Amino acid sequence: xxxxxxxARPAASxxxxxxxxxxxxYDPDGAAVMAVDHCSLDIEPGEICMIVGPSGCGKTxxxxxxxxxxxxxxGSITLDGEVLCSERKPKAEPGSDRIVVFxxxxxxxxxxxxxxxxxxxxxxxxxxxxEVTEKALGMMADAGLSGVEHNFPGEVSSGVRRRxxxxxxxxxxxxxxxxxxxxxxxxxxxxxxxxEALLEIYYKNKVTIFFITHDLEExxxxxxxxxxxxxRPCKPKKVLTVxxxxxRDYSVLTSKRFRELMEETSDAVHEEALKAFRAGEKEG
Amino acid sequence: xxxxxxxxxSLARGLVSILLFLVLWEIGSRxxxxxxxxxxxxxxxxxxxxxxxxxxxxxxxxxxxxxxxxRAWVDVIGDAGYWHSWYMSSFRVAAxxxxxxxxxxxxxxxxxxxxxxxxxGFPVFEVLRPIPPLAWVPASIIFWPTQEMSIAFVTFLxxxxxxxxxxxxxxxxxxxxxxxxxxxxxxxxWDIFRRIILPGTLPSIVxxxxxxMGITWEVVVAxxxxxxxxxxxxxxxxxxxxxxxxxxxxxxxxxxxVVGMISIGIAGFISSELLRSLGKYVTxxxxxx
Numbered sequence: 001x002x003x004x005x006x007x008a009r010p011a012a013s014x015x016x017x018x019x020x021x022x023x024x025x026y027d028p029d030g031a032a033v034m035a036v037d038h039c040s041l042d043i044e045p046g047e048i049c050m051i052v053g054p055s056g057c058g059k060t061x062x063x064x065x066x067x068x069x070x071x072x073x074x075g076s077i078t079l080d081g082e083v084l085c086s087e088r089k090p091k092a093e094p095g096s097d098r099i100v101v102f103x104x105x106x107x108x109x110x111x112x113x114x115x116x117x118x119x120x121x122x123x124x125x126x127x128x129x130x131e132v133t134e135k136a137l138g139m140m141a142d143a144g145l146s147g148v149e150h151n152f153p154g155e156v157s158s159g160v161r162r163r164x165x166x167x168x169x170x171x172x173x174x175x176x177x178x179x180x181x182x183x184x185x186x187x188x189x190x191x192x193x194x195x196e197a198l199l200e201i202y203y204k205n206k207v208t209i210f211f212i213t214h215d216l217e218e219x220x221x222x223x224x225x226x227x228x229x230x231x232r233p234c235k236p237k238k239v240l241t242v243x244x245x246x247x248r249d250y251s252v253l254t255s256k257r258f259r260e261l262m263e264e265t266s267d268a269v270h271e272e273a274l275k276a277f278r279a280g281e282k283e284g
Numbered sequence: 285x286x287x288x289x290x291x292x293x294s295l296a297r298g299l300v301s302i303l304l305f306l307v308l309w310e311i312g313s314r315x316x317x318x319x320x321x322x323x324x325x326x327x328x329x330x331x332x333x334x335x336x337x338x339x340x341x342x343x344x345x346x347x348x349x350x351x352x353x354x355r356a357w358v359d360v361i362g363d364a365g366y367w368h369s370w371y372m373s374s375f376r377v378a379a380x381x382x383x384x385x386x387x388x389x390x391x392x393x394x395x396x397x398x399x400x401x402x403x404x405g406f407p408v409f410e411v412l413r414p415i416p417p418l419a420w421v422p423a424s425i426i427f428w429p430t431q432e433m434s435i436a437f438v439t440f441l442x443x444x445x446x447x448x449x450x451x452x453x454x455x456x457x458x459x460x461x462x463x464x465x466x467x468x469x470x471x472x473x474w475d476i477f478r479r480i481i482l483p484g485t486l487p488s489i490v491x492x493x494x495x496x497m498g499i500t501w502e503v504v505v506a507x508x509x510x511x512x513x514x515x516x517x518x519x520x521x522x523x524x525x526x527x528x529x530x531x532x533x534x535x536x537x538x539x540x541x542v543v544g545m546i547s548i549g550i551a552g553f554i555s556s557e558l559l560r561s562l563g564k565y566v567t568x569x570x571x572x573x
Contacts, residue, residue, distance in 0.1 A: 094464070
């Protein structure tokens with residue numbers, strides 16, 4: 001493979017996320033709950049950064065802050081040097097430079113797959129209708145989605161839906177894709193297909209990917225960088241650089257280096273899962 | 285293929301169901317011995333001896349048999365007054381229902397979208413909602429200048445509440461992620477209303493309309509009976525199926541009562557079917573897999 005591909009760092013000029021000292025305190029019924037605790041993390045342009053942590057650890061809070069769906073309490077998040085949110089402006093403005101792919105999918109069920117994919121550019125109104133359709137058809141074909149354009153999302157498998165949603169996100173030409181456990185509900189066979197499909201799409205469209213998961217194997221397979229988070233409050237416990245060169249395929253899973261990295265990190269993940277489980281027991 | 289087979293089977297079952305019902309009814313009505321004098325005879329006699337009126341015991345023999353009803357139907361089928369009753373009731377249902385849609389859908393959407401509108405509008409709505417439409421009949425006769433308008437108004441009420449409640453519930457249960465996704469992709473508030481809230485509420489509008497349509501038929505018939513439809517059988521003004529039934533009762537034509545009842549059943553069925561196919565047409569994403 002090309003020398004440029006060898007490095008863990010991909011060539012992309014935009015999409016650098018800097019999370020600095022972010023704190024998020026929820027205050028439901030007066031009882032303050034700290035969801036994110038002085039969390040700092042740097043994500044390079046075009047990097048796949050995997051955020052690993054047990055369910056309910058506060059990862060999604062971080063994603064919502066970047067997307068502009070929720071506010072932060074203190075600290076700051078910048079995208080390419082531009083402040084998204086800080087103490088002075090706690091809630092970022094949602095924008096098409098940061099598109100979220102949701103956990104259970106958020107394709108509009110009343111629009112066909114093609115209409116869903118065309119939604120973003122249609123909203124922005126910079127292209128004519130036929131240009132939008134042409135671009136959408138092209139991107140769908142690139143992602144192996146020919147044939148389902150005129151189906152409704154409810155008519156295709158969940159794996160196809162997830163791919164349509166990623167294409168819909170990419171149609172907005174975002175700097176960052178925010179993926180919130182997108183493959184959680186998929187069976188492991190579909191998941192493995194989806195991983196390769198995601199990488200394929202990624203190699204064609206170099207964007208920064210902020211990918212939340214609780215699956216360590218998925219994280220190491222996909223990511224340039226894996227941030228293992230502590231459970232509530234959430235902050236990086238261990239940040240791992242995956243030195244397996246891209247492009248990757250499924251043979252990576254059985255490689256020696258992959259196994260070593262899994263061994264190196266699984267204790268940390270397990271420890272946090274245990275903590276989350278005990279905390280859950282106490283609350284329950 | 286599988287769907288085709290299912291349709292044939294369910295059609296056959298439906299026919300058997302209706303046929304069985306008619307046959308039992310015919311036997312029950314014809315045979316003065318079945319469910320009638322012979323089984324309940326001693327009981328009737330005993331109650332009669334205790335001083336109760338014998339007629340207190342219901343008896344299916346008192347209901348005209350389907351064949352007699354059919355004969356009465358054949359008699360009125362060429363009668364312009366009978367068809368005029370159909371027309372009048374259908375017209376009132378359509379008027380009240382369309383008015384309920386035209387006012388109810390925007391009103392419901394406004395309540396769902398605007399917090400202030402909800403805070404001000406909903407309490408009044410919730411106090412008025414439990415009042416049955418028929419309780420409005422006297423007041424609306426006083427209020428509206430013509431009888432026609434008062435019947436249409438009561439019919440409107442029948443569908444209005446159901447449609448509004450469904451629209452509010454439907455709009456409020458739209459998944460929040462759709463709004464977030466649309467917002468990220470640069471949608472304006474108007475875009476979100478038009479492209480997310482409206483189509484997202486459409487299934488509930490369809491359901492609310494179907495239920496509302498059913499209530500509309502209930503209400504129109506009762507309103508016609510209470511207010512007196514205006515004309516006799518054979519006449520061509522006023523009327524309505526509700527009045528047709530009432531008039532048949534007053535005139536002692538029991539077969540015609542049943543003719544009127546079944547006519548309403550058919551009319552209700554046709555309007556539900558029409559709505560259902562219209563509903564399927566406007567929500568194509570719901571007929572899936």
